């Protein structure tokens with residue numbers, strides 16, 4: 001693990017990709033600030049991190065609440081004095097069919113994936129503007145076009161991607177680096193394998209964590225993986241819209 005001796009904030013750390021990244025970073029003599037809503041899981045994670053020789057602060061928060069997010073950042077700064085890397089990873093989606101849903105369900109998914117980003121992104125930019133640092137975000141290949149049964153999730157991930165693109169231009173020349181990560185289907189509690197049309201595309205969270213932390217170390221602006229997903233998304237973007245629509249309809253069993 002090349003990220004060593006740093007202070008790293010991870011949102012959505014109680015499970016899946018966030019937890020896998022925290023465990024990988026725990027071998028690097030780092031200070032971790034881990035946050036999510038489920039305190040028991042965060043405490044178990046903290047014990048494992050500390051057993052590997054790093055320090056770990058648990059900060060329980062619902063990331064749709066801006067004041068709670070600020071408290072998480074304050075707890076990290078009080079414990080370690082600075083935050084070098086913020087990995088904004090909280091999110092997830094419940095399958096939603098726009099033909100049969102309501103506005104509350106749509107907005108809930110938007111909040112879980114967009115508000116949870118914004119509520120950490122703005123204060124972290126504020127913190128890092130002078131002292132420097134890296135802000136990474138877990139987006140999704142689903143944010144490149146509207147996938148069936150994923151309208152609100154695709155929309156929230158597209159919004160995050162485009163907002164980071166703007167911020168990257170605005171922060172050029174500053175010491176803040178923005179890294180957008182687009183993991184393909186990863187075997188976490190957040191993924192229902194029945195929703196994956198080709199099971200061979202699913203990767204393990206440890207592999208995903210390696211890819212994500214590697215991209216953060218190298219300061220890449222964008223990283224989509226594995227390669228098979230990168231190729232599929234590139235092909236999808238090249239297709240005319242009518243053909244893509246037909247393809248997605250068949251792939252989703254419609």
Ligand SMILES: NC(=O)c1ccc[n+]([C@@H]2O[C@H](COP(=O)([O-])OP(=O)(O)OC[C@H]3O[C@@H](n4cnc5c(N)ncnc54)[C@H](OP(=O)(O)O)[C@@H]3O)[C@@H](O)[C@H]2O)c1
Nearest residue numbers: 012014015016017036037038063090091092185186188190
């Ligand atoms: N797995 C995949 O195939 C895949 C692919 C592309 C992108 N992603 C993205 O990867 C990220 C992590 O997902 P995962 O697959 O690791 O799923 P996961 O195991 O369900 O983890 C989701 C994490 O987000 C946290 N979270 C959700 N809502 C929250 C809220 N309101 N406040 C605070 N924390 C919240 C959860 O913690 P609590 O419930 O304890 O609060 C949990 O730690 C998500 O952004 C997801 O969209 C996943």
